[in-house]
Structures are given as C-alpha cells and as structure tokens.
Amino acid sequence: MDAAAQSYSAQLAAIAPELTLLGVALVVLVADLWTKGKDGKLLAWLSVAGLVLVGALLYGQSGEPKTVFAMVDIDQFGRFFKLFTVASLVVVMGLVVNDRQQRLDDVGEYFFLLLSAGLGVFFMVSTTNLLLLMLGLELLSLCSYALAGFHKGNMTSAEASMKYVVFGGLSAGIMLYGISLMYGLTGTLDLVEMSNSATLAAQLSESPVPVAVAIVLVIAGFAYKISAVPFHFWTPDVYEGAPTPVTTFLAVASKAAGFGALLRFLGAMFMTEGVNEVIAEYGKSIGALLALIAAVTMTMGNLSALKQSSLKRMLAYSSIAHAGYVLIGAAAMTAAGFEAAMWYLAAYYFMNLGAFAVVLYFEAVTGSDKLENLKGLGPKYPMVSVAMVALLVSLTGLPPTVGFYGKYLLFVEGVDAGLMWLVVVAALNSVVSLFYYFRVAKALFLEQGEDAPTVLCSRNLSTLILLLGAGSVYFFFAPDAIQVWAAASLDMLGG
C-alpha cells in the first residue's frame, strides 16, 4: 500500500480500535477520579462496554492489509491477536469483579492498567517496526508489573511484582541490545526492510555470528514474554503471587501477545515475499534454535508441574509447557506451522482462561489455591467441577477437546517441517502432563475432604466457567471456525 496516498483521516480511521481503546482507558481513569474511586462495578462495566466497542470496530475492519503512519500494519494477523486480547480482557474483567479477594473500591487503576496493557498488545502485534514493537512491549510490561503487585498489603504480591520488574527490566535490556545490533547491521528498524537487506545477506555469508548474536538477543526478549526456558524463572512466583485475574491476564493475553510479536518477527524477517534468499536460509537455523527451546521448555514445565501443591503454581508451570508446544509451530518456520500455532493459541484461550477462572472460584470457596483443599469438592460444586475436568482434558490434549485438535495440528506441521524428534518429545510430555492434570480431577471427585459447608459463589463466575468449558469442547467439533481465521491471518506473510 502506498502510505503517502492515504489521507491523514483515513490513517486515523485505520487505527480506530487502538484510539478507542486509548479513549476507554482514559475515560476509566477519569471516571475513577470523578467517582472518588468508590464505584468499582461502574468502572468494570465501563471497561467491558468499551472493550465490546473496540471488538466491534475490530470485527468490522476490512481485511485489506495496509500500513498506516509508516509503521502500523493493519492486517488479519494483527486483528486475530487484537480480538484475542479484547476477548481475554473481557473475561479478565469478569474475573476481577468476581474476585472475592479484591476490594471493589479504589480499583480504578486496575481497569486502567488492564486496558493500557491491551493497548500495548495492540501495537506490538501490528508492526514490523522494532521501535514500535519495543514500545508496545514495554507498555504491556509496565502495566503487568504494577498489576502483579496490585494487592499491596500482600507480601507475595509485592514479591511477585518485584521479581517481575527485575526480570522484565533485564530482558527488555537484552532485547534492546539485540535490536540496536540489528539496527547497526542493517541501518533500518523495519523488519521487512531488514529481510531483504543486501548488507545483512552479505554479512551472513561472510560470518553469521554478529547476526546470530543480535537475533538471539531479540528472541530472548520474546522468550521472556512467553516464559520459555531459560527465561521462565519469574513465571511460577509471579503467577502465584499476583492476584488471580492478573495471573490469568499474564498467562493468556500477555503470552499470546508475546507469540503474536514473535510470529510476526519471524514471519517478517525470514518468510515474507521478497526476502533475501540467504536470510531465508538462515531462518532455518533460527528454527532449529526455537525447536531446541521448545523441547527444553515443555519438558521443564511439565516435570516441574508434577510436584506442585499449589494449583496456581501448577498452572504456571503448565503454561510454560504450553508455550513449548506453541513454539513447535514457530520452529517449523512454515506458514502452516504458524497457522497451527495460532490455532493452538485460540484453544489455549478457552482452556487456560477456564482453568484460572476455576482457580478463582475455588479460591473464593476455600480461601487458598492449595491442591489439597480441593479434596471432595467435586460433588458439592458439580457444574464447575465438571467444566474443570473438561478443561483439564483439553489441557492434557485428549479428545474430544480443542487441546487435542490444536496439538494434532501442531504435531502434523512439526512432522511436515522435519521436526520428528520434537514431536516425539512433545507427545511424551503430554503423557507426563496427564499425571498432574489428573491429580486435580482426582482431588475433586475421588478423594474425601473435610466436611465444610457449601459456600455460595457468584453465579456469573460459574456461568463464565461453563461457557469456557463448553467452548473448549465445541470447537473440537467445529475447528474450521478458528481455522479460517488462522489461515486468513497469514496475510502478514504477504501471500
């Protein structure tokens, strides 16, 4: 698209969802001031209404890919991740309102920060410009740091925030260093320009080490966001300490955004049309590196999850493992692999949001997220527990759930890309994961717990959980709905 031909207002119209989200965030901030922080419910409704509006705008956006303001790419790929973010933010808002451990006064910042984090995601998944990508990433990170420490009186929450800041700062520094090296090597910040840069190609054929250092450093930044090994250390502590809705946000929206940016990075750098052949060839080595990271990540995640006694911590390790699975699609370095990765992320949306919502539910019931407290709760809370079992089956990757279909796609694409060994590792890992997911189901239904009175919990929350559980089964039977989206999203590759 010829950017110069677009009028200023047309360019603004193209980023209408972003502008609306920004507006909603600011309105929430001011509304909080106006109501003197007393009306948390109002702010929640305001945020959700705004998000619905943003979602509608996104939905109505034409599929025609174009670049506005010289660096913002409006295309299906970005739309996929933006809608994903909006949808998960809506659920997270729902969780915030139903979080018994959250006071509902003085929470304006909660919503403002969540919405701003969403804005960061919007920009980081819709650009091939490393500067804008970094800024989006930082906006998301800054919001996440504060959100992780939102329960100020709580020491673990403060600890979570602190660890997150330290790790986040380090990885942002590493990534920036990588970006500066890439800029130095090519003289541009735009990935598409980099991908057909003759100097970069010449450099690669001369000696790939400088390029490798730069790209590995940038990938390290992404690895932190998606909590891939060896940048996963923060994950369990932060997930455990942060308020549960925030954990949900970090595990789902933030991680998906990391993947969105990573896929776009890889796609723009190595797979677009017109990419220099030498550079495309070099992409294979990067794919091999990602495959290695994927294998280590899923193994680490699953093995560590085995012996956790806290449900939140267990899910944290499980989310590390899932990052490993998704990385198979990225490591394949094929369009079909990316498509599978995106499909799996959509599946991940249902199963992980659902699982964390269940954690929140039982936290409200038992007052903690310890696994042993779940004993015998299944018959007492049948609806939620059955939904949880469906979600767990999905997380394990067994039919008839989205988790199975997603993994199936990933495995097929992995084998196609010649990553047979990685697929075998992933399959073994799925078996391992069965053990700890099954422990939860066992505790719910097969074990006897102390006889505690049934606590009435929000019906909205259980409805939400049921919906997510149902979704994780429904899309197994209707995979095309997601498939179409994921396939269309590959327009970012210029196809």
Add this chain to the structure above:
Amino acid sequence: MNLMALEAATTGNAFTELLGGIAPEGTPTWALWLGAAGAGVGILVAFVSLVAMFSVWLERKVSAHIQCRYGPMYAGGWHGWAQTLADGVKLLLKEDMIPLGADKPLFMLAPALVLGAIFGALVALPLAPGFFFADVNMGLFLILAFSSLTTIGVVMAGWASNSKWSLYGAMREAAQVVAYEVPLGVSLFVPLMVAGTFSLTEASAAQSGWFGMHWFIFQNPFMLPAFIIFFIAALAETKRAPFDLPEAESELVAGFMTEYSGIRWSFFFMEEYAAMFLMSAVGAVFFFGGYHSPLTALFPEEATTGLLYQLVCAGTLIFKSFVGVFVMMWLRWTLPRLRIDQVMSMGYKYLTPLALVCVLGAAIWETIFA
C-alpha cells in the same frame, strides 16, 4: 589530522580569533586552541569568583539590613566591601580536613564536581551579543543539563561524608531536585515556544524591539505565571530558602556540607551563588529581554558592534541577574523554611500541573494570535 570540525566549532569564539591575531605566524592550531581554552577557563573562574564574592557580601548586607543590622562594616573600608576577600583568604589557609570514616576519593571529588558543573553551565551564558564563551545552539538545554549535574555532586558529598546529617541532606537534595526539575523545564517551554530556539543569544536578540522593552514576559498572558513557576523551581534547584532543606541548619547542622571545611566548603558556597546568578540570568534572558533595555535601545544601529554597546549590554544583563539574586536573598530572610512533604507536594501537585497548563495555554495563544 581532522581539526577542521573543531575549528568550525570554535569559530566565533573571541579567544581563538584574538589569539590568532596576536600569535606569531606558524603557531600550530592546537596551541591556539589550547591557549584559547585556557584563557576561557581562566576568565570563567575569575568571573565566578567575582560573582560569588560580590553575592556573599550582598547577602550579608541584605540580611543585615532586613534584620536592622549593619552587617560587615570594617574590612576594606567602605561598608566592609572586602569582607569576602578576607574570608576567602582565611578559608584558603585553613587546615584541609577529611573525616576518617569518609569515602576519601568521593569526598574530594564532590566539591570539584559541583563547581565544575556550574562552570560548564556558565559557558553557555552570553553576557552581550559579542561576549560569550560558546554560542551553543543548545544553550538553555546545556545549562539545565549542567546544573542538574551539581545535584550529583551534592549527593556525592552527602554520601561520602559518612555522617547522618550529610546523608539526610543529600537525600533531600536528590528528592527535591528530581521534583523541581520538571516544572523548571516545563515552565521554560513557554518562552521557548515564542523564541523558537534554545540558544540564549538568539532568544535575547528576539527581544530587541519596542525600544528595548519587547520582553517575552509581555508577549502573552501565560508568561507571568510561567515565570513565577520558573522562579520558584529555580529557588528549589539552587537550594535557596524556603527550599534550603538539604542544608537546613536548624535540623541538619549544615546538611550535605556538615563535614566540609576550608576551601572545599567554599566551593559549595561559590556554586550556590554562581547557580543563583545563573538561574537569574536565564530568567532574565528568557523572560525579561536578555541584555536589551531602553538603555541599549538608545544606541543607533551602526553603533551596536562597538565595545561600548557590548559593555552596556553586559551591564544590563548582569544588573537584571542581580535583581533576581537580590529577590532570592530577600525571600531567604523573609520566609520560613518549608517542610519536606510540603516541598514535595508543591512540586508535584501544584507547580508541575500549573506549568503544563501554562504551556498548553501559551501554545493555544500563540497559534491564534501569532
């Protein structure tokens, strides 16, 4: 090998030209350059010393008269004019003391850093159209940057002294300066928007009309509040009462300079007065017409290159600056000291938003009327 760029950077420097005129044929360029630099530094040091000496004497006189006393009357004869000179000699001859527990290198570095930073800032200050050390395009920006360096020196002094009074003083200084740097810079955006340049010479030149009274302060209604914000923030930046918490003598002995004595101590003193002068001069340049006044407007166009004109200009600016310095002294001997939380809330909650409002208002005003 590549002195061209350096020469380009130093052209317009009076010293290089002057030296180039006197020096024998064939003197290497680097020698000229070094000589010019040496002369520049010498003049700068002399200038700062003179300003500080006069200011200290003035301060003592002003405080005395405010309190119905005479102040120093004997040294030198006329109203004790040589009092500071005598004090200086005394301070120079004092024993150089470094506390045993102090961090010696940092303790020694701190006063030098503070004074060096203020010299650096003064480099960008033009006294007259032709009297400047360097006509830096980034003039104002450079001054702000260098004066923020003095903060580090003060914090260094406070920490290296290894005394709790000093440390408290240093912490207050750090907190205070960070809080007031923002309104200081933002309030200066208002005249900067009108001037359209960071350069102090150009900003002064832009105010020459209206018979020497075309001052920025009269240009739009947001200038006056901006100047008031600037002046308050400048007081805080220079650690002057009512913002002299870093050295609050009634609570912290002498704050960050508690452990200092002799010549090192006097460095901090010189810095304080030089900074007062500098901030007043910046205020004069960006709000009160720089070196322009009705007096300079009397000169016909062709006389403006002459030495007399330059001297009158310099005199005007120095006079305006000392008016600012005098007001600062007046405030010091009139107002009680604020508490640290009052200082903080004033900086963050009032001055910063007000400064932003001024910038916004001035931007709108300039868009509509200019």
Add this chain to the structure above:
Amino acid sequence: MDDKLQKPFYAALGVITLGLLGWGAASAGAQGIAFGLFTALTLGGSLICVWERSVVRSAFSLMGTFTGVAGLFLLLGADFLAVAQILIYVGGILALILFGVMLSPPDLAERKLSRVLGGLALMLGAVAWVGSKVAGTVAWATTDELPEPTTKVDEIGVAFLDPEGYVVPFELAAMILTVALVAAVYIARRKASDLTDPRAEERA
C-alpha cells in the same frame, strides 16, 4: 573496605585510559584525544560500576559512563542527543538511582583473586571469540570526516510529529509515561486499608 586488589584495578584502569588517549592522539589528533577521553570515561565508568563493592560507588561511576556516551554523541554531531543524555540520565535517572541505593550497605566480603582472574579470563575469552568472528567481517560504516556539528533539534521535533515519521511511537511513549506515573503513584500511595492483607481478612 581494605582491598588488596583495589590498587591494581585502578592502576590498570589508568593504563587503559592513557592507552586510549595515546591511541586517539596518534590516530586522529585532537579529535582522537576527545574520542579517547570519552571512550575511557564510558568504559572506565562501567568497569568501576561492576568492580566496586559499594552499590553507591557503582552508581556514581555510572556518571562517567553517561557523560562519556554524551561526549561520543557530541563527537558525532548529535548535540541534542548529547545534552539530553546528560539531562535525563545524569540529572534524572542517576539521581533517582542514588536516591534508591543511598542507604544500602557495601558488600564487605573478601574479593577472591581466583574469581576475579577467572571472570577476567572468561570475559576476555568471550570478547576475543566474538571479536575474531566479527572483526573483518562486519561492513563497518566508516568515515574520515566527522559530521559538521549542526543542530538537529528541529528535525527531531518534526520527525516526532510527522505522520510519515514517528508520531505513533511518540504518542505511545506518552502513554507509557502516563501508565508509569499512574502505576508508580498506585504502588507508592499508602492508605491504612492497603496495609491489611485482603486475603487475611477473607480467612478470618
């Protein structure tokens, strides 16, 4: 801190500085000296930052690094960037860092020669390896003439607000700052109700 290795370290630093100055003077005259000086400041500051056992000293040494980098910017003709570097990094960020670490005690543990040498060997090895791969292969952009020192502040300002330039990152940065401010105020603000653990309330 009575440290036997302190003197050798600073002696080595001095030698490096002199070497850089000499090398600069030999290769590019006055500008070379300036380059050597700024490089020495940058490198020395960062080395001291890593070396010193007291966090506060490390923080102060960063001043050298920041001003050195500013000087390098200046040599490249980026005067706005240079002054902004001093104003923001030294005047703002360093003051904040100092404010944060000023009360922390030094690490008094004995420095082990073997570890220092090991670290040094590791560092030099890594630098040598990467250097051998990088040197001679990277097409460095070289020039014999430094750019004319001109003011680029106008260009920077226009680029910030140019729709074909950097208006989106610029505005997004504004949003980041707003968020940072809100988040910082939220974290720092203390109310009586904040200090109670909402979870503890729930359990009781």
